[in-house]
Amino acid sequence: MLFEYTFQWRVVWKHWPELVQGGILTLQITILSIILGLAIASVLAVLQDSKYQTARGIASTWVALARNTPALLQIYMAYFGLGAFGIHLSPYAAVLGAITFNNAGYLTEILRGGFNSIPASQKYAALGLGLSKNQAYVYVVLPQVLQAVFLPIMNQVIWAMLGTSLGMVIGLQELTGMTTFLQSQTFRPFEFYFIAACLYLVIAKLATVLAQLVAAYWFKGKATR
Amino acid sequence: MIYTFTTNDFWFMVQGAGITFVLTIASGFLGTVMGFLIGWARTAPNFLIYHLLGAYIDVIRSVPLIIQFVLFNSFMAILGYPLNPFISGLITLSIYISGYVAEVVKAGIESTPRVTRLAARGLGMTYFQDFYNIVLPIGVRTVFPAWTGLMLGLMKDTSLIAVLGATPPELLRASQIIINRIQEPLMILLGAGAFYFVMCYAITVFAKRYEQGWEQKKEIA
Secondary structure, eight states, rough: OOOOSSSOOOHHHHHHHHHHHHHHHHHHHHHHHHHHHHHHHHHHHHHHTTTTTHHHHHHHHHHHHHHOOOHHHHHHHHHTTGGGGOOOOOOHHHHHHHHHHHHHHHHHHHHHHHHHTHHHHHHHHHHHHHOOHHHIIIIHHHHHHHHHHHHHHHHHHHHHHHGGGGGGGGGSHHHHHHHHHHHHHHHHHHHHHHHHHHHHHHHHHHHHHHHHHHHHSTTTTOOOO | OOOOOOOHHHHHHHHHHHHHHHHHHHHHHHHHHHHHHHHHHHHOOHHHHHHHHHHHHHHHHHHHHHHHHHHHHHHHHHHHHOOHHHHHHHHHHHHHHHHHHHHHHHHHHHHHOOOHHHHHTTTOHHHHHHHHIHHHHHHHHHHHHHHHHHHHHHHHHHGGGGGGGSOOOOOOOOHHHHHHHHHHHHHHHHHHHHHHHHHHHHHHHHHHHHHHHHHHHHHOO
16 A cells, blocks of 8 residues: 555535535625725725825835735734724734735735826827717727736635635634644545635636636636736 | 833734745746746647646635635645645635736736747747747836736735744734734734735835836837
């Protein structure tokens, strides 16, 4: 025999419902953190081009902090650090908050890159054709921006999903946390983590395929990168 | 008795930052070498190699690093070669970053237009002369910023090695040990954040300067 170890997969299937429950929590936090992150990032991206220095300062500080410190530190900060201000978050709120904070920083850069990738001549051409400023924005600039940022945002979705696994260190029972809990009860770490890894892979693959289908339908395959 | 933050604690954190740095350099180096070979192999016109290595990259990029740490660690134990957590973490980090580096390397190699490479071969260069003298200089300049970004990400990801309980503790683990004793999470975490920020910033500035050096050379030439 190759291994002097008996793999026991049956115990994993016995706990399959719990694993799925963890997976659902992972998905839930991922989706929520991306939606909230996008909302904040849109505001930050606008603030970055503001004429007020304070507004620009807030936006660039947020982006710099979110991108230059580990996500784990951000989670610790939300869970333990905020206690100093009398704010005590549940593990769920701490992970969601920290991942949203992180997402917002990265998404701001993605959005800004998307806007910068559209030449100003596009807007001038639209204005020259007699479109109003708002029309030029909605019909000419925005569709191109969406096309440019769509796949980078999908990458960020995968990142957010991987990031939620950090919830395990503060005892949140998302997929990784649930796996850790179950293996500590059954003493079968390899089997449980292996199945969890497969689940993550399946989720990521499904998300990627879905994104490609949406991109093919929506942008007629013209989404860049 | 009230516990306070002492100079010793500060040096403990500095030492942790040093470990973070060493981990980053070591796994960054190993991962870059592996990723380079994988990315290079994927540019070869071989269907099987392309898709096999593609699957490797896919798996690495869609499984959380924490799970990779634990899986690799317990897999080595199952094989009958239990590793020191620090070493096993270092190897996992290298494998992990190699998946990302491979994609960057592939993009870099493909950034040289086909006609340029054909021209090089037409001038009588061998495959390796073309690769070394034409593809590498162009590719490295193209993907250097992306690679720097990966290394910064790697430095932040070294903090996850704590799940294995690796000693000596890196920066975040060291901070946590101090927090457990003096119960002042906010200040210590702010301090740890400042350390990470400074290290990231230093690497960014260093990389910028390096790139500017190339720009100047280009202007002279």
